[in-house]
Amino acid sequence: MTFMRERWARNDHEASRQLEGDLTEGSDIIVLGAGVVGITTAWELARRGHGVTVIDRQTEPATGASHANGAQISPSEAVPWASPSNLRLALAWMRQADGPFKLRLTADSRQWWWLLRFLASCREDVWRRNARRMVRLALASQRRLDEIVEEVRPEFDRERRGILRVYDSDAALREAEGIVDFMAPLGVGLRAVGPDEILDIEPALGAAIASGAVAGGLYAESDESGDAQAFTRALAHAAAGLGVRTVLGQQVERIDTHGDRFHSVVAGGVRHMADHLVICLGLDTPPLTRSLGFDLPIYPLKGYSATLRLAATNSAPRVSVTDETRRMVVSRLGDRIRVAGKADLVGHDARLDPRRAEQLVRDLRRIYPDLDHDGPPEFWAGLRPMTPTGVPIIGRSPVDRVYLNTGHGSLGWTMACGSAVLIADLLEGRNGELDPADYESGLPAD
Incomplete structure (x- = not known):
């Protein structure tokens, strides 16, 4: 910390001089946020030769929404929640005590504002436009992830066996098959599979097929899974090797400007100066931007997970599965299995509801009745930073000199590496494969 104070405690005259120019090689950049989005952003910028400091109120990387998510890296599922079909399902689920969706209206005007924008995004044409944007970002992110893995060699229980979506009836599968034709032109291979092929892909689903819990599915062979927290911490270590400095356990108190330009960040009573700032704080982003004079349409949607340690004799699944009937995902993480799901629009309430969390384990038993584990499940609840459209704000x-890389919802792990490339290209004035205009729709108009 003493070194950090010396490194960043410049006088106002020097800071003003530096702010006169554009981003140059070796420029100093502050990244707020040490989740998967923030750390990939810091690594990408440092990889390009910039001096980077990461600041976060948590004491370790990936302790927020990246901590125990569903673990899927899923371009085939990188589509908005705001759709006509999901709106119909949500209305039905609200009448179910154990349904995937729960709504509790609050007095928070921002919840109502978000809901109205969500409803406006549920048109088919809007869904298609936003889905294309999300899939393009997810595919670019997966390609960048491959490059990072080749260079850094992080250990994160990666499984490159695809993702299998399963349905409990032929009618539900037929209704879902339209997504196959939508995804094909975007470069996502997705195909319908019957019970026999499902058994070939994942033998552990045999009991679910026999009981009728699984009637058919869609298979995305190029999707994958892995531990987002393990990846983030491994990449943070690699970023430190590139000179990235981390200031953890320090709450950001304010962002100061010099005229209409970024000047510095005050965190933990210490002022940190740099040429540019990138905010990757998920749900903590809107309070900071409101202090800068603009708001963002990001609101929490709570999700749950349960992680079980597998017994040594267990024949557990290896292919990541999305159960579309119960809207939950199941992923293998080494000697653990994780089930995640639920969508609770209940305000900024991160408390774990034991009944909702335990329902995940009961639903897991429906498709894997023979699953054997050691010890009790490790339950977790987290708040996803959702935009009404599903498209992150980048x-x-x-x-x-203030940039945003935030609002990835449940797809931060899927989109993090590509989002980092996009924001780095913007900072450097480069033209990349993604159109920046597609990810600025959540920003206020000038």
Whole structure:
């Protein structure tokens, strides 16, 4: 910390001089947020030769929404929640005590504002436009992940066996098959599979097929899974080797500007100066941007997970599965199995509801009745930073030298590496494979 104080405690004259130019090689950048989005952003910028400091109120990387998510890296499922079909399902689920969706209206005007924008995004044409944007980002992210893995060699229980979506009836499968034709032109291989092929892909689903819990599915062979927290911490270690400095356990108190430009960040009573700022704080982003004079349409949607340690004699699944009937995902993480799901729109309430969490384990038993584990499940609840459209907000903010990389919802793990490339290209004025305009729709108009 003493070194950090010396490194960043410049006088106002020097900071003003530096802010006169554009981003140059070796420029100093502060990244707020040490989740998977923040750390991949820091690594990408440091890899390009910039001096980077990461600041986060948590004491370790990936302790927020990246901590115990569903573990899927899923371009085939990188589509908005706001759709006509999901709106119909949500209305039905609200009448079910154990349904995948729960709504509790609050007095928070921002919840109502978000809901109205969500409803406006549930048109088919809007869904298709936003889905294309999300899939393109997810595919670019997966390609960048491959490159990072080749260079860094992080250990994160990666399983490259695809993702299998399963349905409990032929009618539900037929209704879902339209997504296959939508995904094909985007470069996502997705195909319908019957019970026999499902058994070939994942033998552990045999009991579910026999009981009728699984009637058919869709298989995305190029999707994958892995531990987002393990990856983030491994990449944070690699980033430190590139010179990235981390200031953890320090709450960001404010962002100061010099005229209409970014000047510095005050965290834990210490002022940190840099040329540019990138905010990757998920749900903690809107309070900071409101202090800068603009708001963002990001609101929490609570999800749950349960992680079980597998017994030594267990014949457990290896292919990641999305159970579309119960809207939950199941992923293998080495000697653990993780089940995640639920979508609770209940405000900023991160408390774990034991009944909702335990329902995940009961639903897991429906498709894997023979699953054997050691010890009790490790339950977790987290708040996803959702935009109404599902498209993350990546781009320049209304404040000069302040950039945003936030609002990835349940797809932060799927989109993190590509989002980092996009924000780095923007900072450097490069033209990349993604159109920045596609990810600036959540920003306020100038």
